[in-house]
Amino acid sequence: MTRSRYRELHFNVGELRRSGVVKLKENDMYSMWVKTACCNLNSKQLRKIADIAERYGRGVVHFVVRGSPKIPCIDKSYLENIRQELQEVGMKILDRGIDNLQSYFGNYCTENNVDPQSLLRRIEGKIEGLDLNNLNIKISAAGCPNSCGIAQLNDIGFYGVVEPEVDIPKCIGCELCVPVCKRNAIEMEDDIAVIDKEKCVYCGQCIAMCPFDAIVEKRRGFAVFVGGRDGEDTRLGEIITEFLSEEEALRVAEGCLRILKEKKVNAATIIDEVGVEEFREMLVLSTR
DSSP states (O other): OOHHHHHHHHTTHHHHHHTTEEEOSSTTEEEEEBOOBTTBOOHHHHHHHHHHHHHHSSSOOEEOTTSOEEEEEEEGGGHHHHHHHHHTTTOOBSOSSSSOOEEOOGGGSTTOSSOHHHHHHHHHHHHHHTTOOOTTOOEEEESSTTOTTOGGGSSEEEEEEEEEEEOGGGOOOOOTHHHHOTTOOEEEETTEEEEOTTTOOOOOHHHHHOTTSOEEEEEEEEEEEEOOBOSTTOBOOEEEEEEEOHHHHHHHHHHHHHHHHHHOSOHHHHHHHHOHHHHHHHHHHHTO
């Protein structure tokens, strides 16, 4: 590749990405990102995206990790036409705000402890209210610690947790809860289930399994991660608080977003500079 060709391919890439398109290697060909509502598309929207890919691209739609439909091989001259057609079905190009909020499919899952999509829809409103415009910011949520929404790899991540507690008089020592625990956090002592809270990840499966209601829910809510990052410098986010109600989780999310907007860097960079405890203190100030 010649130097001039390299410059042509890489010139103003950031500006293009902020307009919802990415330059491809092929001459005058672009890939267009579509904004979704927490990874959800209705059937009418799916048909519209397929139609756009057929008429303006090469009949291919790629769904990237964050659930964003990406339509490759589009001539830039068609972008305005596509923008107008997406608006007909309540959609738009991903050209402002933050990256698509990532989630799994919500309350349908049998292992769901909270409704992540309800929280993310409310966070979407906070993003608009803050007039936040940084497509590098990533937020994700999942309903349980299986974390189908990969909450740990985002600036702000959530998953649902439920703390189990043994009702000793009801426990008959059947041991059905022992093999269901993926973390080997349950042992039997004198024919009574004992839960090691250091190993427990609060998935709640032991509660669901017990046929005698001997393991009950003590508390439930959202766990919050901050400072996750994907890419070549991948790192997992760190839990800063647990068992929050949806309202409390929303306030934490808004506080984090205010910090990210002010600092103009991702959460991982802030935590690397000041540490988790200092970030917590910043968050307390931001949520007052």
